[in-house]
Amino acid sequence: MDNTTSIALASIICSGITIAFGTMGPALAEGRAVATAVTSLAQQPDASATITRTLFVGLAMIESTAIYCFVVSMILLFANPFWNHVIAAGK
Amino acid sequence: MRLSPDEWIFWRYGFVKINATIAFTWGLMAVLAVGSRLVTRKLSTDLERARWQNVLEIVVTAIQKQIEDVGLVHPEKYLGFLGTLFLFVATASLCTVIPGFEPPTGSLSTTVALALCVFVAVPLYGIEEQGLGRYLESYVEPTPMMLPFNIIGEASRTLALAVRLFGNMMSGAMIVGILLTITPFVFPIVMTALGLLTGMVQAYIFSILAAVYIAAATRTRDRKPKPVPLP
Numbered sequence: 001m002d003n004t005t006s007i008a009l010a011s012i013i014c015s016g017i018t019i020a021f022g023t024m025g026p027a028l029a030e031g032r033a034v035a036t037a038v039t040s041l042a043q044q045p046d047a048s049a050t051i052t053r054t055l056f057v058g059l060a061m062i063e064s065t066a067i068y069c070f071v072v073s074m075i076l077l078f079a080n081p082f083w084n085h086v087i088a089a090g091k
Numbered sequence: 092m093r094l095s096p097d098e099w100i101f102w103r104y105g106f107v108k109i110n111a112t113i114a115f116t117w118g119l120m121a122v123l124a125v126g127s128r129l130v131t132r133k134l135s136t137d138l139e140r141a142r143w144q145n146v147l148e149i150v151v152t153a154i155q156k157q158i159e160d161v162g163l164v165h166p167e168k169y170l171g172f173l174g175t176l177f178l179f180v181a182t183a184s185l186c187t188v189i190p191g192f193e194p195p196t197g198s199l200s201t202t203v204a205l206a207l208c209v210f211v212a213v214p215l216y217g218i219e220e221q222g223l224g225r226y227l228e229s230y231v232e233p234t235p236m237m238l239p240f241n242i243i244g245e246a247s248r249t250l251a252l253a254v255r256l257f258g259n260m261m262s263g264a265m266i267v268g269i270l271l272t273i274t275p276f277v278f279p280i281v282m283t284a285l286g287l288l289t290g291m292v293q294a295y296i297f298s299i300l301a302a303v304y305i306a307a308a309t310r311t312r313d314r315k316p317k318p319v320p321l322p
Contacts, residue, residue, distance in 0.1 A: 053160070053299070060296040064251050067258030074265070078094050 004090065007082050015076040022069020029062045095261060096193040097200065116195040119182055150178075154298075161299065162306040169305060172212055176205065177298035180256065184290020187263070187283065194290070197260040199253070206253035209301045210245070217308030226308065252300060259293045
């Protein structure tokens with residue numbers, strides 16, 4: 001298997017695995033965060049503004065790790081330096 | 092498949108390029124500045140006021156209340172900076188309903204620039220509020236061994252701000268682009284609506300996180316107890 005094929009194969013497989021694992025963890029974590037927020041809203045409804053705002057900030061922090069994985073996956077597919085290098089060398 | 096509006100170039104001369112990011116950023120700046128100027132030409136303080144003045148007042152007082160909730164005692168000092176961050180990112184994602192518009196926050200350059208503004212603003216506000224000595228003391232806050240971790244923490248949360256906003260905006264644009272080639276009828280509209288929602292949430296998150304970082308840098312260490320009203 002030559003360089004081009006092996007780089008393409010590795011990029012595609014790794015991109016799929018990255019996005020697959022990268023969305024499992026944050027999804028579970030966000031589920032737990034929302035569940036706890038809903039419980040505390042039921043216990044103290046008049047603190048709902050603070051709880052909601054804190055929940056959104058926390059969700060954004062958790063979401064960022066999923067975004068990092070997404071960005072790496074996109075880089076592997078569309079802005080892959082190894083792929084560009086081997087394509088330019090082959091021209 | 093265009094990864095960011097940086098690659099859509101309108102005009103080039105030598106190494107100077109006007110790409111879509113620059114053009115749309117200036118367009119947004121023009122809309123926000125000229126729009127506000129037109130609305131605030133005749134401000135009235137009675138009960139009779141123009142509709143747009145009401146809209147702007149709602150927006151400004153809502154932002155001020157949010158800044159106060161985060162813990163900053165004089166929200167007027169930070170209203171300009173934090174309000175501009177929120178309004179720029181929110182308008183950028185609202186304008187995605189205009190066909191042909193690509194949000195400039197979908198390019199890493201814009202988001203890194205905004206994050207660098209926050210990175211510079213946090214020490215500036217901290218030093219202005221507390222003085223240079225006390226602000227630098229806050230870096231060795233729990234123990235002096237935390238100094239490298241605090242510095243790395245500052246840099247990494249700036250990077251996280253930039254990448255979070257960039258990733259959300261870029262993924263919204265990319266998903267709509269991919270879906271248009273697969274199911275060209277109703278589904279891309281649903282995804283555009285979802286992109287609007289996440290765009291507004293990300294605008295809110297960006298400005299609230301900036302406010303939280305500024306609040307952490309400016310809070311005074313010795314708290315005076317609040318005066319209790321006499322019965």
